[in-house]
Amino acid sequence: MVRKPLKGVGETNLISIIRNIINTSEDNDLEFIEIDGNTLAIKVDGLSLSTSRMPFMTYFDMGWKAMAAVSSDFLVKLSRPLYAVVSITMRGDLDLDEFRELINGLKEGADYLGVKYLGGDLNEGLDDVIDVAAVGKPLAGIIGRKPRVGDALVTRPGFGYTGLVFKLYYNNELDKWIDVKAVREGIEILRRPKPELGMLNDLLRYRDCISASMDSSDGLGKVLWTMSIDGGVKIVVNELPVNDEFLNSVSSITDINIEEIVFNGGEEFLPVFSIKGNCIPEFEKLGFKPFATVEDGNGVYFKGSILRYRGWDYFIGWSST
Incomplete structure (x- = not known):
């Protein structure tokens, strides 16, 4: 079997593979689910610090950015993010003060956006990775990505x-x-x-x-x-x-x-x-x-x-x- 690396395939094509495997056709900035007659909006967004962090950005900035990124998707769908959990993977040689910076960035970003940061998961790895999952309330039904002619x-x-x-x-x-x-x-x-x-x-x-x-x-x-x-x-x-x-x-x-x-x-x-x-x-x-x-x-x-x-x-x- 010829090995084909992900590099060059592209995120868009990889998402198509995921959706084919899990058997869902629609792609949107948020996912909407029904639980006991109530509609919830959910979103997960993540970043790797090795590829996303620029020299002028602190660990506080990266925590804030991760929380803002997931909240932005709620805004465009006229939904309000309410609660967030965060999965964090950190290198073992990361300085403890930088870890505190990151958590404070997540917390203050959440407070600014009106989101309750509940906690989450912590792992050790070869890169610093932040994944934020948020749940909230759709305020105006489901808005997709298909514009009307004449808009x-x-x-x-x-x-x-x-x-x-x-x-x-x-x-x-x-x-x-x-x-x-x-x-x-x-x-x-x-x-x-x-x-x-x-x-x-x-x-x-x-x-x-x-x-x-x-x-x-x-x-x-x-x-x-x-x-x-x-x-x-x-x-x-x-x-x-x-x-x-x-x-x-x-x-x-x-x-x-x-x-x-x-x-x-x-x-x-x-x-x-x-x-x-x-x-x-x-x-x-x-x-x-x-x-x-x-x-x-x-x-x-x-x-x-x-x-x-x-x-x-x-x-x-x-x-x-």
């Missing part, structure tokens, strides 16, 4: 910051541009992501507007291609969901492709909603920006061409065509 896509105009930091870091240029405001803000977003669970009540007022949603943890390109493929629709990006402050700040940095860092960023943890066109004014009042439209057809298009950026895919990396 508009809206999001917070806060893209670019994290993609900029990733690009500079992997190009070994982060220190060179560290004093640029957009870089400093991108670092802070990566260290302490803050999903806006406080907006849930406002969003619930417009539940009937929403047909689909995802969060941008794996990049905006991944969101758009997933919605297009799952919904069997064509998505046309009309403008980049960025703000003027970011564009002004990043203009001083040479050799940066704005489109790449916007579409192939990730870890912004910003919600993307597909909504009815007549609901745009209400969402704009909440701070959202319409940036794309949903049409008959297939694929994702920007400036008249197929969008080449496809976001982050584990076992492949940043993907483009």
Whole structure:
């Protein structure tokens, strides 16, 4: 038998294998289960510190980030995370103070997000790994990933910051541009992501507007291609969901492709909603920006061409065509 490594297969294809084996067809940011007539929302999310921790991030930051990552998925599905348990694998030579940092990060992140951190499981291994499993309450039924034709896509105009930091870091240029405001803000977003669970009540007022949603943890390109493929629709990006402050700040940095860092960023943890066109004014009042439209057809298009950026895919990396 010829051995085939996971590297190169890609997270998306591996998830398809899992779902074929366990015999489930739908993929969503949350899973919904029925227990004695009550619907619960559940989610597990994890990270390896050897691949996810950047030099400017502490163990406290990683605990906070892990808790924020799972909570972000609840927000986009208009659900409230209530309780979390955490499985932690640590190297035996890790410093005890760093372990305390990690637990404090998990606890303070949970407190900030209104989640009760109950405890969990502890193991020793060759890498530091954090897995957070949360359970909560869906507040507005099940929202999937299939946009309606005629919808508009809206999001917070806060893209670019994290993609900029990733690009500079992997190009070994982060220190060179560290004093640029957009870089400093991108670092802070990566260290302490803050999903806006406080907006849930406002969003619930417009539940009937929403047909689909995802969060941008794996990049905006991944969101758009997933919605297009799952919904069997064509998505046309009309403008980049960025703000003027970011564009002004990043203009001083040479050799940066704005489109790449916007579409192939990730870890912004910003919600993307597909909504009815007549609901745009209400969402704009909440701070959202319409940036794309949903049409008959297939694929994702920007400036008249197929969008080449496809976001982050584990076992492949940043993907483009």
